Amino acid sequence: MRRFRYEVLPCRVEFGAGSLAGIGEFVTAGGWRRGLVLSTPEQRADAERIAGLLGNLAVGIYAGARMHVPMEIAREARELAGRLGADLVVAVGGGSTTGLAKAIALEMDIAIAAIPTTYAGSEMTPIWGITEDGVKTTGRSSRVLPRLVVYDPELTLSLPPGISGTSGMNSIAHAVEALYAENANPITSLMSEEAIRALARALPEVVRDPVNLAARSDALYGAWLSGTALGTVGMALHHKLCHVLGGSFGLPHAETHTIVLPHAAAYNREAAPDSMRRVAGALGGTDAPHALFDLAGRLGAPRALRALGLAEVALEHVAELATQNPYYNPAPVTRDGIRVLLDRAWCGLPPL
Numbered sequence: 001m002r003r004f005r006y007e008v009l010p011c012r013v014e015f016g017a018g019s020l021a022g023i024g025e026f027v028t029a030g031g032w033r034r035g036l037v038l039s040t041p042e043q044r045a046d047a048e049r050i051a052g053l054l055g056n057l058a059v060g061i062y063a064g065a066r067m068h069v070p071m072e073i074a075r076e077a078r079e080l081a082g083r084l085g086a087d088l089v090v091a092v093g094g095g096s097t098t099g100l101a102k103a104i105a106l107e108m109d110i111a112i113a114a115i116p117t118t119y120a121g122s123e124m125t126p127i128w129g130i131t132e133d134g135v136k137t138t139g140r141s142s143r144v145l146p147r148l149v150v151y152d153p154e155l156t157l158s159l160p161p162g163i164s165g166t167s168g169m170n171s172i173a174h175a176v177e178a179l180y181a182e183n184a185n186p187i188t189s190l191m192s193e194e195a196i197r198a199l200a201r202a203l204p205e206v207v208r209d210p211v212n213l214a215a216r217s218d219a220l221y222g223a224w225l226s227g228t229a230l231g232t233v234g235m236a237l238h239h240k241l242c243h244v245l246g247g248s249f250g251l252p253h254a255e256t257h258t259i260v261l262p263h264a265a266a267y268n269r270e271a272a273p274d275s276m277r278r279v280a281g282a283l284g285g286t287d288a289p290h291a292l293f294d295l296a297g298r299l300g301a302p303r304a305l306r307a308l309g310l311a312e313v314a315l316e317h318v319a320e321l322a323t324q325n326p327y328y329n330p331a332p333v334t335r336d337g338i339r340v341l342l343d344r345a346w347c348g349l350p351p352l
């Protein structure tokens with residue numbers, strides 16, 4: 001076994017159906033007294049319910065979270081948190097709401113409690129992102145790592161089947177890249193393999209029967225594990241491509257991950273054979289890229305970038321941006337190689 005480093009990120013996790021009922025007790029145990037509850041406008045009812053459970057521990061609700069954390073929203077929410085004297089932000093929702101909580105904690109002396117309702121995994125990472133003038137800036141800081149995370153699968157029952165499938169594939173993408181990360185380690189790899197196994201088993205059932213609590217619990221468990229992997233080790237080509245497609249071309253986050261993943265895996269197949277064997281095994285297949293493509297198909301998820309409205313002429317620019325700023329990837333990143341990958345992903349062809 002080669003030498004490795006494993007950094008444990010400090011966070012209390014409460015997992016299981018009905019665990020939300022204990023939120024007041026968990027917040028009190030953390031020593032917090034004044035919680036500001038955050039959500040998107042669509043999830044205001046969840047925020048109100050949580051404020052109700054918190055009782056005197058809630059000092060307000062801000063239901064203005066939006067995708068990619070616009071700077072003006074972050075400023076407005078920080079101002080409210082300051083005015084209310086909040087010592088905790090309680091984020092209920094997906095990566096967009098957790099992202100807003102992080103933008104607040106980055107600048108203020110305030111802790112985060114996250115109550116995830118998608119499979120994005122942001123609640124387990126010290127990674128933040130803020131968008132200003134159309135440019136998304138990201139970074140890592142221990143300040144933004146949630147101190148309390150409550151995974152209650154009952155809150156995910158309302159996540160529509162289509163979003164559940166792509167959000168789950170987004171989660172699998174974290175685990176796949178964690179397996180071949182530059183700083184991969186045996187612990188994160190175990191978590192990643194188990195994450196893929198749990199998500200691949202649960203997601204088809206979640207899409208077929210969105211209120212199946214057992215399947216929802218398995219999927220959320222997988223999302224927790226792969227979120228932990230994302231927060232612990234570095235990512236590679238797949239995440240770079242999705243960052244370019246989302247950041248510079250405005251493509252939707254989870255769908256883009258779903259489409260690109262089988263092709264990025266094929267790109268790295270020969271350079272990371274052990275990782276790919278583990279991915280394939282966890283998916284119950286023999287070839288990881290094809291098993292990922294088939295899973296996306298079974299989930300009824302989009303498999304072609306052109307279906308997301310990306311123009312074919314943009315592919316050359318995507319390839320150029322994706323090969324800028326050298327970064328770690330198991331297989332060497334070449335413009336020609338990326339172009340072939342993108343052509344297939346654009347058309348919706350199976351991975352090479």
Ligand code: NAD
Pocket residue numbers: 040042043067068069093094095096097099117118119120121122123125126127128129155156157158159160163167230253254
């Ligand atoms: P999202 O948070 O944007 O949610 C999508 C929509 O679904 C929202 O309207 C939301 O209110 C709604 N929704 C969420 N849960 C629901 C539920 N259970 N029932 C009904 N509706 C529900 O989507 P996402 O995919 O979770 O997050 C994407 C964002 O997170 C991106 O901006 C991405 O960059 C970021 N992200 C960050 C990290 C990180 O580590 N910093 C990790 C993953 C994703």
